[in-house]
Amino acid sequence: MKIVVIGAGALGAYFGARFEEAGADVTFLVRENRAKQIQDNGVTINSATGNYTFNDPKIVTDVAEIDSVDLVFLSVKGYHLEGTLESLKELKKKGAHVLPVLNGIEHISILQAELGKDFVIGGLSFIMATLNDHGHVEHNSNFHQLVFGALEPTQTIICNQLEELTSNANIDVVNSKDILHELWKKYMFINAFSGITTATNLAIGPVRSNPATFRIAEMILQEMKYISNAYHVHVTDKDIEVAKSQLMNIPEEGTSSMHQDRRKGLVLELEHLHGGAVRLAKAKGIDVPYLEAVYGMIKPFEVPDNT
Numbered sequence: 001m002k003i004v005v006i007g008a009g010a011l012g013a014y015f016g017a018r019f020e021e022a023g024a025d026v027t028f029l030v031r032e033n034r035a036k037q038i039q040d041n042g043v044t045i046n047s048a049t050g051n052y053t054f055n056d057p058k059i060v061t062d063v064a065e066i067d068s069v070d071l072v073f074l075s076v077k078g079y080h081l082e083g084t085l086e087s088l089k090e091l092k093k094k095g096a097h098v099l100p101v102l103n104g105i106e107h108i109s110i111l112q113a114e115l116g117k118d119f120v121i122g123g124l125s126f127i128m129a130t131l132n133d134h135g136h137v138e139h140n141s142n143f144h145q146l147v148f149g150a151l152e153p154t155q156t157i158i159c160n161q162l163e164e165l166t167s168n169a170n171i172d173v174v175n176s177k178d179i180l181h182e183l184w185k186k187y188m189f190i191n192a193f194s195g196i197t198t199a200t201n202l203a204i205g206p207v208r209s210n211p212a213t214f215r216i217a218e219m220i221l222q223e224m225k226y227i228s229n230a231y232h233v234h235v236t237d238k239d240i241e242v243a244k245s246q247l248m249n250i251p252e253e254g255t256s257s258m259h260q261d262r263r264k265g266l267v268l269e270l271e272h273l274h275g276g277a278v279r280l281a282k283a284k285g286i287d288v289p290y291l292e293a294v295y296g297m298i299k300p301f302e303v304p305d306n307t
């Protein structure tokens with residue numbers, strides 16, 4: 001399978017290297033700075049689940065250099081989505097389906113509107129990964145799950161091909177029959193987890209030990225359920241219980257990637273995540289006071305994206 005990774009950051013470099021390790025023909029479509037870093041240092045994964053170095057990775061900075069492609073693995077941050085659209089349209093002409101693995105949900109309808117529904121597969125990931133100063137991936141969790149699935153019946157073949165390719169890959173893979181439900185469950189979880197940790201500037205431990213603070217996360221789960229239901233996705237009370245128990249089981253010092261970004265003074269995915277949920281709620285006339293409060297509390301910590 002020919003895979004083009006757009007967004008060779010933590011997720012893209014990790015899964016791109018794991019796909020190559022499993023036998024795929026992987027090309028990274030990157031911007032100039034990352035191209036130079038990969039030329040100098042290569043793509044290496046440091047992971048408790050197995051280190052791996054992708055020797056001589058194919059990197060291109062211009063989509064015209066790509067002849068044909070089966071799948072685009074799209075792993076940019078939400079605020080960089082727009083900058084990928086022209087390349088995605090070109091890659092679609094060259095045969096690609098697109099598998100976005102961004103957190104959130106708004107990108108799905110944006111991609112569907114730009115590329116057509118048949119070309120956008122559903123996807124998400126459970127992993128904790130970041131790039132170190134050399135641009136190598138530090139995989140910091142003992143989980144590394146990729147969940148994907150057909151949003152349209154026409155995508156079943158490409159999803160099954162990806163499942164076959166990854167059946168021997170050093171990652172956990174789920175080819176879901178209900179990917180929209182999976183996407184919303186992850187969105188619900190991430191908005192509660194990243195919302196409460198980023199707004200309070202605390203890891204999950206101190207959040208949990210203050211019931212009044214943890215309640216805010218619980219109420220965000222509830223509001224996310226109402227929004228999903230308004231969009232005909234049946235996130236249930238049981239899903240909320242599962243998300244709560246996930247929040248209860250994160251180690252004391254564990255925190256979200258958005259909170260880590262706040263600590264480092266980096267650009268936040270706030271508009272894409274909480275901003276998106278508030279917009280979706282408003283469009284359906286749903287009140288989401290907890291989401292709005294957390295969104296407003298994080299907003300002052302946004303920094304502009306200058307890239």
Ligand SMILES: NC(=O)C1=CN([C@@H]2O[C@H](COP(=O)(O)OP(=O)(O)OC[C@H]3O[C@@H](n4cnc5c(N)ncnc54)[C@H](OP(=O)(O)O)[C@@H]3O)[C@@H](O)[C@H]2O)C=CC1
Pocket residue numbers: 006007008009010011012029030031032033034075076077078080083084101102103125126127128129130131257269307
């Ligand atoms: N990291 C994690 O553990 C997890 C992340 N996620 C989600 O996955 C998504 C990606 O996150 P993550 O991998 O951490 O992000 P990173 O910031 O590590 O990587 C994103 C990469 O996208 C690149 N990029 C941006 N615009 C373009 C473009 N137009 N063309 C090519 N490359 C581009 C950036 O390159 P450049 O160097 O040029 O800026 C950067 O390397 C987010 O939505 C995040 O919420 C989900 C689960 C876990």
Ligand SMILES: CC(C)(CO)C(=O)C(=O)O
Pocket residue numbers: 103125126127128190193194255256257258
């Ligand atoms: C919760 C986690 C680590 C799961 O992958 C995540 O997606 C994030 O913090 O952005």
